[in-house]
Amino acid sequence: MKPNNIRIKDIASMAGVSVGTVDRVLHNRGKVSRDAARRIEKVLNKINYKPNLIAQTLGKNKNYRIVALIPNPALDPYWKQSFDGLKSGEEQLGQFGIHFILEYKYYDPHKKESFQESALKIFHSHPDGVLVAPLFYYASLPFFKKLSETKIPFILFNTHLVEANALSFIGQDLFKSGRLAGELMNIGQQPNSSYAIVHVNEDLSNSVHLVEKEHGFRDYFEKRGDAQRIGTFILNNLKSSAFQNQLESILQMPDLSGVYVSTSKVYLIAQYLKKRNPGVRIIGYDLIKENVSGLQEGHIDFIINQNPMRQAKLGIQSLANYLIFSKQIPSTYLFPLEVITPENVTSYLAHPGNLAGIVV
Amino acid sequence: MKPNNIRIKDIASMAGVSVGTVDRVLHNRGKVSRDAARRIEKVLNKINYKPNLIAQTLGKNKNYRIVALIPNPALDPYWKQSFDGLKSGEEQLGQFGIHFILEYKYYDPHKKESFQESALKIFHSHPDGVLVAPLFYYASLPFFKKLSETKIPFILFNTHLVEANALSFIGQDLFKSGRLAGELMNIGQQPNSSYAIVHVNEDLSNSVHLVEKEHGFRDYFEKRGDAQRIGTFILNNLKSSAFQNQLESILQMPDLSGVYVSTSKVYLIAQYLKKRNPGVRIIGYDLIKENVSGLQEGHIDFIINQNPMRQAKLGIQSLANYLIFSKQIPSTYLFPLEVITPENVTSYLAHPGNLAGIVV
């Protein structure tokens, strides 16, 4: 009846040894004679043993201290969503009686020193695992090198640092994301249209990921042979009076038919642009509440959802899978590129951190 | 350190009783004095006890027999995906050592008798829980009434029968789905455009759900004040030579700019229509492989994903949550309306049944 009855006790009796010995070979803890090992292996080969994960965690009864390092959620609604995802994952594991103690560390997304400082502290605290959303490239590599050397497993999310050699990366393909934006921008537009790519309040030299989106966007049009007139703008000093001038200069582009904003900051400029030129299609990122309003009020036409919440939640789940259940986890897990429009936005709001657990 | 230390053992000692007694009040199994009950309640009120779900399932050591009833997966790739979702959920639970025995029953989606027959058999086998995708309305209500009377919990997915009074419904808001299709159809189109709604190989009288999509689609245009010229077509006899004539009559519509197919069957007609009139926008449902090709080869412009796989998987997870973990589960769980385009389709293919478990 039961699909998987075989207990380690059964294996033991089949191999004529004790459970202790079986356990030793299952986890190669050594201290087992070549003879016993062989007999056990033989049994193992023919029965396809699957350990009972539930009994396993209960038996281990171990606490894991893992620390998450993300940009300060108080500073940006996007990172607040990541934070919520971590919380949600933590709570879920707790409910199951899995002792995953999550500690949160924050850094200032505009100060690499702040990242490095927190990183160092984390390293010295010798956690069992680390989960990090690293915005800086070269500034963060030493940290990951240290973690690797100490064999502290770590997972990256949001931003991919290939050289970091993480256990796993969770995020999206940003080049494809840019291409998708290009496609959405292009639907039903006039052939002579021109477009603006806008990076809001970002130091591009530190933001390889935004550049990737831009490449993707341009690539889409280039491959179609109509790469004409795509302008890039970098907006800074959001508070200053100069800000509006910067927006005006975008609107000055001849035949401007669309603006692609590379981050969740699209809400900062959508309303103004749309008011000045209703024909301009606006595309940006993420379902933070400002952008939800933007969609519903008609200032924003498309949002591509990066799903920071689910990324973060999957991050801690993956760590649990690796640490507790000794599962192999994929070296890279790319989220789907979700297209949000005024008509489907509410359907995405219903279950924010959803679909990510036995307990939903 | 541990976020949730309190064991029922602790409660027992705090209340000056034994674990057995605490367990009895926790699950109101009766046989406990008013005095003891009061003392335990008092402790419970101040400590926010959360049972360790892992220990709980291990302790119970109970087998659940649940049966799933869906249209025959061999007959339709759409239902094959549902089947895969069930399988995946079953496997996941098995890995954790949760004894969830899933039995599969199939019916012919075009014969209500076939549904009724299987339903009856299921009822008489007295399962612990039932999961069903009910395509027929009135023909299936008696079955659900019986289940209710016998207190056999059941969950519906894919098609909502409000009167069935299920434990939970898992699916999508089809009216909104139709509206979304309208919006996608409308982007950048000429004001004088006309559109066709096509139902492929369906008996509409039995398919309330398809009518809902149609209403949503029409509603989108009506609310905008340009409801002009939307035609509805019902295609039958796919094999016959008359089929092509039916397609031609669609193409005959003046100013035809788009065709909205209400099911996954869109692949059957997309290529022909697109070849005859490349300007026609084609929108349909679901990421079955035929439609994936359709997107990639340019015959289909948009797919709205209903995610049958995840629906089914969530179905069995919900049943497990309810049966095993005594969780409250939402009476209706609506999936997001996912928009798939040629540019983001691959991002959806990577992890088909994903994001639905501790074990990912």
Place this chain on the structure above:
DNA sequence: ATGAAAGCGCTAACAC
């Protein structure tokens, strides 16, 4: 009505 105790499958400490 209540408590004691065995058992779920696995881990890990301990004795030999």
Place this chain on the structure above:
DNA sequence: GTGTTAGCGCTTTCAT
């Protein structure tokens, strides 16, 4: 090296 055993937190049976 190997087997035995207590224990993880909860359920359930069995005396009392």
